[in-house]
Amino acid sequence: MEDYNKILLTIEYDGSGFAGWQRQANFRTIQGEVEKAVSRAVGRETTIWGASRTDAGVNATGQRAHFYNYSTIPAEKFPFVLNTMLPPDVRIRAAREIPEGIHARFSCRGKIYTYRIFNNRHASAMRRHFTTHIPVPADENKMREAARRFLGTHDYAAFQAAGGTAKTTIRSIYGLDVTRQGDDITLVVRGNAFLYNMVRIMAGTLIAIGQDRLSPDCIDEALETGNRLVLGVTAPPQGLELTRIFYDLPGEEPPGDMR
Amino acid sequence: MEDYNKILLTIEYDGSGFAGWQRQANFRTIQGEVEKAVSRAVGRETTIWGASRTDAGVNATGQRAHFYNYSTIPAEKFPFVLNTMLPPDVRIRAAREIPEGIHARFSCRGKIYTYRIFNNRHASAMRRHFTTHIPVPADENKMREAARRFLGTHDYAAFQAAGGTAKTTIRSIYGLDVTRQGDDITLVVRGNAFLYNMVRIMAGTLIAIGQDRLSPDCIDEALETGNRLVLGVTAPPQGLELTRIFYDLPGEEPPGDMR
Numbered sequence: 152m153e154d155y156n157k158i159l160l161t162i163e164y165d166g167s168g169f170a171g172w173q174r175q176a177n178f179r180t181i182q183g184e185v186e187k188a189v190s191r192a193v194g195r196e197t198t199i200w201g202a203s204r205t206d207a208g209v210n211a212t213g214q215r216a217h218f219y220n221y222s223t224i225p226a227e228k229f230p231f232v233l234n235t236m237l238p239p240d241v242r243i244r245a246a247r248e249i250p251e252g253i254h255a256r257f258s259c260r261g262k263i264y265t266y267r268i269f270n271n272r273h274a275s276a277m278r279r280h281f282t283t284h285i286p287v288p289a290d291e292n293k294m295r296e297a298a299r300r301f302l303g304t305h306d307y308a309a310f311q312a313a314g315g316t317a318k319t320t321i322r323s324i325y326g327l328d329v330t331r332q333g334d335d336i337t338l339v340v341r342g343n344a345f346l347y348n349m350v351r352i353m354a355g356t357l358i359a360i361g362q363d364r365l366s367p368d369c370i371d372e373a374l375e376t377g378n379r380l381v382l383g384v385t386a387p388p389q390g391l392e393l394t395r396i397f398y399d400l401p402g403e404e405p406p407g408d409m410r
Numbered sequence: 411m412e413d414y415n416k417i418l419l420t421i422e423y424d425g426s427g428f429a430g431w432q433r434q435a436n437f438r439t440i441q442g443e444v445e446k447a448v449s450r451a452v453g454r455e456t457t458i459w460g461a462s463r464t465d466a467g468v469n470a471t472g473q474r475a476h477f478y479n480y481s482t483i484p485a486e487k488f489p490f491v492l493n494t495m496l497p498p499d500v501r502i503r504a505a506r507e508i509p510e511g512i513h514a515r516f517s518c519r520g521k522i523y524t525y526r527i528f529n530n531r532h533a534s535a536m537r538r539h540f541t542t543h544i545p546v547p548a549d550e551n552k553m554r555e556a557a558r559r560f561l562g563t564h565d566y567a568a569f570q571a572a573g574g575t576a577k578t579t580i581r582s583i584y585g586l587d588v589t590r591q592g593d594d595i596t597l598v599v600r601g602n603a604f605l606y607n608m609v610r611i612m613a614g615t616l617i618a619i620g621q622d623r624l625s626p627d628c629i630d631e632a633l634e635t636g637n638r639l640v641l642g643v644t645a646p647p648q649g650l651e652l653t654r655i656f657y658d659l660p661g662e663e664p665p666g667d668m669r
Contacts, residue, residue: 163535210536230532242535273489276422276501277469277540277651392536 155221158229159255159400160185160199161245162214167280167389168240171207172214181205181241185216188236192229193222202255202396203262206348208388210281212244213263213395217255253398261325261343261405263395266354266386268336282335283354283390289361291336295329297360297367298338300374301353302327307346309373309382315347320377322346325409329357336361339394341409351385359383414480417488418514418659419444419458420504421473426539426648427499430466431473440464440500444475447495451488452481461514461655462521465607467647469540471503472522472654476514512657520584520602520664522654525613525645527595541594542613542649548620550595554588556619556626557597559633560612561586568632568641571607579605579636584668588616595620598653600668610644618642 162185170178174186182201189197202215224232229246237243252258267282269275274284301324308320326341338357340350356373359365360383369381397405421444429437433445441460448456461474483491488505496502511517526541528534533543560583567579585600597616599609615632618624619642628640656664 165536165538212536234532239533239538240535242532244532273493273501273503274498276499277424277471279424279498281536 153221155219156226157217157249157251157253158220158226159215159217159247159249159253159398160229160233160243162216163212163242163244164210164214165240165280166205166208166210169207171209172201172203172205181211181214182216184237184241185233185243188233189218191236192224192232193220195221197221200255202259203393205391205393206388208280209391209393210389211393214393215255215259215396215398217249217253247400249398249400253400258398259344259396260399261341261397261409262345262393264340264345264350265392265394266338266340266350266390267392268338268354268358268390269334270331270336271334280389281392283387285358285362287362289336289358290363291329291331291361293363293367294336294338294357294361297357297370298327298329300367300370305374306377307349307374308377309379310349310352311346311379312348312352312385317346320346322349327353343409348385351388351391352379352382354386354390355383357383358386412480414478415485416476416508416510416512417479417485418474418476418506418508418512418657419488419492419502421475422471422501422503423469423473424499424539425464425467425469428466430468431460431462431464440470440473441475443496443500444492444502447492448477450495451483451491452479454480456480459514461518462652464650464652465647467539468650468652469648470652473652474514474518474655474657476508476512506659508657508659512659517657518603518655519658520600520656520668521604521652523599523604523609524651524653525597525599525609525649526651527597527613527617527649528593529590529595530593539648540651542646544617544621546621548595548617549622550588550590550620552622552626553595553597553616553620556616556629557586557588559626559629564633565636566605566608566633567636568638569608569611570605570638571611571644574606576605581605581608586612602668607644610647610650611638611641613645613649614642616642617645 174182199216199218226248230243269282304323323343328339433441458475458477485507489502528541563582582602587598
């Protein structure tokens with residue numbers, strides 16, 4: 152039997168140049184680029200398994216993905232080796248060996264997403280790929296107050312875009328911080344797991360509440376009834392960043408308030 | 411005689427897609443794009459006069475430029491009108507009418523530049539166009555200590571790239587703040603005026619000092635002798651942002667410590 156180990160990567164990307172995470176025949180994707188680089192580095196066709204299949208335009212500083220390494224390259228060398236082969240809009244930030252029982256996606260114990268809003272009459276040129284521009288003023292205090300309704304364990308069926316494949320729609324949200332600095336409103340969402348487009352629907356709903364276009368009660372109604380139609384639109388992808396993923400691995404466990 | 415007024419724009423841009431500020435026949439430039447939009451908006455060929463001819467890759471949140479407006483469009487409408495015509499990597503942040511005696515470039519009373527460094531073994535994907543990556547650790551305390559040698563009025567002849575056209579090389583630096591947050595080192599430089607590539611040579615020199623490749627004494631030597639060769643390399647353009655420009659205009663005067 153051939154010798155191998157299992158490697159878990161931490162991946163940063165600027166999503167603006169990609170048709171999302173997942174490999175596609177005729178489009179540039181992050182999985183596609185990383186698989187090409189890993190396959191070249193280890194000298195054989197290698198599949199990588201991502202923790203989260205982010206959409207086109209979504210950014211990440213803390214995406215994770217694992218693969219089986221049949222080469223003699225030690226785990227800690229992979230960031231250096233792969234970063235010489237990858238395009239500059241994808242960077243491997245870290246790599247570690249993991250036990251056979253850990254799977255990037257199915258062993259995930261919690262995630263942090265960041266959603267960034269630029270609330271100024273005119274869009275930003277420098278940050279157009281990393282923020283969502285909303286010209287109408289939003290009251291961050293109203294957003295913060297409404298965000299508390301998400302805390303705890305709820306049925307998030309209403310907060311799921313068509314195309315989601317989750318078996319259950321029960322999710323726990325441990326934190327949803329809303330802060331403003333000047334024209335920048337930042338949402339940091341911490342949860343055990345997320346449905347397809349869940350953070351973007353939460354963000355779109357909070358924006359509508361901050362702009363007095365929706366009542367905060369729509370959140371309770373949607374959580375009770377599962378009705379997607381009472382919520383705000385799905386906020387655009389470029390405001391979203393996959394920030395951090397937790398595992399049952401030394402130094403990577405979710406903090407106490409995320410269990 | 412035709413009626414006109416003089417309009418001063420505040421311009422933000424992501425420099426990564428441009429061959430710099432200054433109009434060129436066969437390259438995409440910020441001046442070229444803004445002139446195209448202004449000319450279309452006002453219905454006649456219009457030249458715009460920028461405060462600073464930034465190089466390819468250099469970013470700005472506070473570039474300024476003026477033009478003569480022969481149309482009936484009021485000053486405060488220009489950001490809205492021009493932003494519908496401009497590509498998304500250039501945004502007009504503000505516009506105001508100015509007296510005939512004010513010139514975007516020649517009336518400048520002071521400037522603030524920001525230079526951003528990402529000091530991590532691996533480059534950033536998301537911020538590759540807005541930071542300079544330096545993998546070798548730099549000691550920000552050594553950089554901050556050395557930066558004090560720039561303060562005051564000196565002959566900056568050594569801190570000028572070939573191609574500079576300034577009549578005098580005497581410049582006053584009012585502040586050079588060095589801060590670190592995690593892997594991010596930020597330099598904020600405030601001065602009355604700057605020579606061609608001056609901030610980038612200052613940044614390259616401070617980086618070399620922070621990495622123990624140069625002694626801080628090289629700054630004094632260069633200021634005394636005008637010898638460029640004792641300094642560090644010119645730091646890359648993508649770390650540089652033109653942040654703010656001051657004029658003798660109500661609300662735009664340089665603060666007390668910049669006079």
